[in-house]
Amino acid sequence: MQSKISLANKEIRKTILRSVGWVTIVHFIGLIIAIPLEILMTTTGEQRQYIRAESLFYFHFEIQAVINIGIPVILAIFLFRFMQVKPFSDFMHSLPIKRDRLFHQYALTGMILLIIPVLLIAFIVSALYNPLNLAEFFTWTDILKWLGITIMFNLLVFLTGVFTGMITGISAIQGILTYIFLLLPTGLLVLLAYNLPFYLYGFADRYVMESKIEAFSPLVALSQVQYRPLGAFEIIVYCLLIFILYGVSLWVYKNRKLEAVTQSLVFPLLKPIFKYGMTFCTMLLGGLYFGIMEGNTAWLIAGYVFGAILGYFVAEMVLQKSWRIIIHIRGLIIYAGVMALLVILFQFDFTQFEKKVPNVSEVERIHLSDNAYSYNLEDPYFLTTQENMDLIRRLHKEIIYNKNKNVARDNGEHAFFVYELKNGKKLVRDYSIDKKEYAHFYKLIHESEEYKRVTNRIFKVKEDQVEKITIHPYGPIRKKAVIVDPSDLKEAITILKNDINSATYEETIDKRDPVASIEIMQKNDKTVEIEWIISYKGFEEWLNKKGLLEQAKVTAADISYAYIVDTKDLQINYAQGYSYEELFEQMGKISHAIKVTDQSRLEESLINSSGYHDGPYMIGYYFKEDGIIDIKSFRTEHVPDFVQQYFK
DSSP states (O other): OHHHHHHHHHHHHHHHHHHHHHHHHHHHHHHHHHHHHHHHHHSSGGGGGGGGOOGGGGGTHHHHHHHHHHHHHHHHHHGGGGGTHHHHHHHHHHSSSSSHHHHHHHOOOOOOOOOOHHHHHHHHHHHHHHHTTGTTOOOOOHHHHHHHHHHHHHHHHHHHHHHHHHHOOOHHHHHHHHHHHHHHHHHHHHHHHHHGTTTTTOOHHHHHHHOOOOGGOOOHHHHHTTTTTHHHHHHHHHHHHHHHHHHHHHHHHHOOOOTTTTTSSSSTTHHHHHHHHHHHHHHHHHHHHHHHHHHHHHHHHHHHHHHHHHHHHHHHHHHHHSOOOOHHHHHHHHHHHHHHHHHOOOOHHHHTTTTTOOOGGGGEEEEEEHHHHHTTSSSOBBBSSSHHHHHHHHHHHHHHHHHHHHHHHHHHHHEEEEETTSSSOOEEEEEEEEEGHHHHHHHHHHHSSSHHHOOOOOGOOGGEEEEEEEEEEEESSSOOEOOEEEEHHHHHHHHHHHHHHHHHHHHHHHOOOEEEEEEEEESSEHHHHHHHHTTTTHHHHHHTTTTTTHHHHOGGGGGEEEEEEEEEGGGTTTTOOOOOOHHHHHHHHHOOEEEEHHHHHHHHHHOOSOOOHHHSSSEEEEEESTTTTTEEEEEGGOHHHHHHHHHH
16 A cells, blocks of 8 residues: 555645646747747748757747746745745645655755746757758857756746745745845845945946846846857856755754744744844845935935835735835834934944955056947056056046045046056046046046057057058948058058147047048958047048049038037037938028038038037038938037137
């Protein structure tokens, strides 16, 4: 005869399949639609030529993401539903089965039910691989990668749901807590990163945001896996978390009290953590919103107060399972006191965060730019000469000294510093400044030979290794100049380098549009692109001498006529958007608009106009080629004399 335990185990397996078998079926159908069916539809028709698949995640990635994020949580909720319903819980725990055995049976069955649909999809795609010639789009290795990554994320999300099911007695809260846990690391980092600049002058929030913080949240990493491959370290961490969550969930389950059913949180220790954790997060969110939107201390504090009160009340509602709650005002007062103390401590800057500037003897190299993006490139530039490093340190110190002035004058310009120290550490700072106030430093740094060499990729190009130069004029018309003669190529590269070396700081920050984009193709098939700015007169003269200037830039000969109007006379609906054609038509109807047909004036206008539509005067060009229209403006410092005299 079968023992009571084996009979119970058999019935439990039947119960599990009856209660959550439908989830596996939905999982399988969803993946069938997302991958094999999509592959059949796209690879057997005319769409095949447009497929740019590099992995199985290419096919209906949005559906795959929803399935991988939603199905494991739904499975965890329904699988451990017996822990949230008192009669069911009493019945299951009255069976002659130890808790750990019961947990293993449910958890392992759930994991198997998650894995089976994924394995079946991989098998189906493998069966289609040769008949449909799928090697054209992805390899067998890509199928195995998709299989491994999908199973890994499914198990990680599922076991997070299992863990939250162990600490709560309400299914709805189990689902909510699962996503909170999965998003919390990245979400908290984002909130802290955006709030700390209000208290730590120079804190580089944008650097933190661009430092792969998405890896801290499995959900965010999963949503980006199509175009951001996982690193080996990330995979190891996620796999370790799967085992840790399984072990911790088992331990929590064995120590959970049966009477905790229907409680929001079953362990008393978790209640204050949840309450004040939620209060802290909503406080940061409120401060972030009001601080960025209004930009002053009063609104920042108001945002913190509103966010903290809202978070505290919502947490109490969750814990008390009612909107008619008893307010524990003492706890809120204590929380407010602790936060006020933290703010005061920040003001004293005990760590010397704001004043810290490394000595030259400690520094290996320095990166100075306008934003963190330049540093996060594959090959960021650095300055290493004693003179430049000393200039950067002096600039840094002066920015710190002018803290109050800089904070009050936030005009969108930034100074971003990265000191890479000899001990292997980094010091990163980001400041909002008015560059005009520090132009004397920037001029010396930007005009140095080292800065020009490391920030202009053309200096890595050897003249005898260039195969072709293509010049694309900056504008809406289709023409280009091509240089292929070896001697001309050498001359062009040499002249461009000379123009870059002789350019002043003021010329390099000129806001007028560049003349053209120069594409330098090397014999190793690598391409270097640089902008031809207005000050590169030597290159312009050389092109004119070679008879290439007309094709290398937009000239007055390309334009039929232009209208110039006072910007205030134009009715531009920035919210709804506008087309250049509508704007040009409006310009033509303004009675005191200037209609320019003179070639010299058109040439002067082309040189001085800018694609930024923030100047006092707007100009609309009507090109001869296909009647193309382009709208630009004249900034105050670059308004042509004939325009100023006309609108006096």
